[in-house]
Amino acid sequence: MAQTTNAHRIKLGDSNTDCGNINDSFNTTVYNSGDAEIMRWLSPLDPGDRHNSVRAARHEGVGDWLLETTEFRDWMGGEGGADEAVLFCSGNPGVGKTHLR
């Protein structure tokens, strides 16, 4: 991997193969080699895999309306600032974590 002199941001390549660095038209270095190594260094966890398995098993259509509620939309819009940054769905075990999705 190499560092460009004027690039404040480094483009993350989508390949994890050792194919070296490529300079794009904006003189930003595209880093391919070592991306995966940096990602592993940041964390060994890979939440993407888990999400894919959960979403594949979700029961289609159930709960879609939630995304349309005023409470959800207000939270998502961010108008409440730091004070209203958190939305917490509270439920006892067994109400759907594993089977109803």
Added chain:
Amino acid sequence: MDSFKKRISLTGRGTSSLVIDGLCDQASEGGQAVAWLYCDYLAQQEQAIANMLGAILKQVVGRGDLSKDIWEAFQKAKMVGGRRPLLADLMRMLRIAIDSLPQVFICIDALDEYLPKELPVLLKSLRDIVRGSPMTRIFLTGRPHVEEAVRRYFTKVVVIPVSPSQDDIVNYLEMRRERDDEPGAMDNELWADIVKIILEKMSDMCVGAFGVSALSTMLTKDYM
């Protein structure tokens, strides 16, 4: 809030995955980033606070740009035997990554399954992130007892209580019927009886304690 209780039919991983997908759909148009974590009792050792925040950071930067700050920190770490980033390092890198985007959503599923001794640190870190970048939105799911801990750090948290609705139990039963590998063994009359009995049984139960897990058990052992 009562209307929520009647209508919301799923929580935990079902809710989280639904919200994550909904946010991702929007984020793809608006330039925001979505990061998520699924807490798990069985993986508590892997879910130390640094790994959790590092996983959030991975997802925030994974949408395209890796900051020079991260690259330099990594190179420096390599020179000293590849030591892992500390919480303070991750918070600093996360702050930079979040500030480079219009908005970041962080979703954490099943907070009650997170390491109890590190939960306060996780919540405090989330609060620090939000205070530094007020547009950041945090979506959490978990059992009711976690609410107290969440409220300690976010006094104005919006809480949505959830429980399974009758409609969704029926929908779930229909889904199971569609997957029946011996559909010829079921007629409409028998099916109507099964649905009726299960709904009666469910209403007799403490739904919060058994809910759909119990329903699944009934379907598997007693009725199908």
